[in-house]
Amino acid sequence: MIPIRDTPAGATFAVKVKPRARKNALIGEVGDAMKLALTAPPTDGRANEACIEFFANLLDVPRSSITIASGETSRNKVIRVAGLSADDIRQRYT
Numbered sequence: 001m002i003p004i005r006d007t008p009a010g011a012t013f014a015v016k017v018k019p020r021a022r023k024n025a026l027i028g029e030v031g032d033a034m035k036l037a038l039t040a041p042p043t044d045g046r047a048n049e050a051c052i053e054f055f056a057n058l059l060d061v062p063r064s065s066i067t068i069a070s071g072e073t074s075r076n077k078v079i080r081v082a083g084l085s086a087d088d089i090r091q092r093y094t
Contacts, residue, residue: 015034015076016030021038067080
């Protein structure tokens with residue numbers, strides 16, 4: 001299970017993104033991060049937008065609640081979810 005941390009701004013967790021995949025899906029874990037396959041290319045912020053959209057749908061929260069806390073230009077990202085605790089995310093993710 002990946003670590004999900006509570007912060008004053010919201011819960012955070014690590015993600016490793018694989019762009020240009022066949023479908024959008026969680027495909028496992030790599031170290032302390034979720035591995036996320038996205039169909040979007042990594043250009044012009046498309047993969048970042050697809051990542052935000054994916055987690056908003058998965059966790060059933062508005063897109064505005066999901067932000068990329070760090071790693072906008074990297075495959076390794078930290079996602080922040082405002083309005084949910086780490087326990088809430090674990091319940092919705094599993």
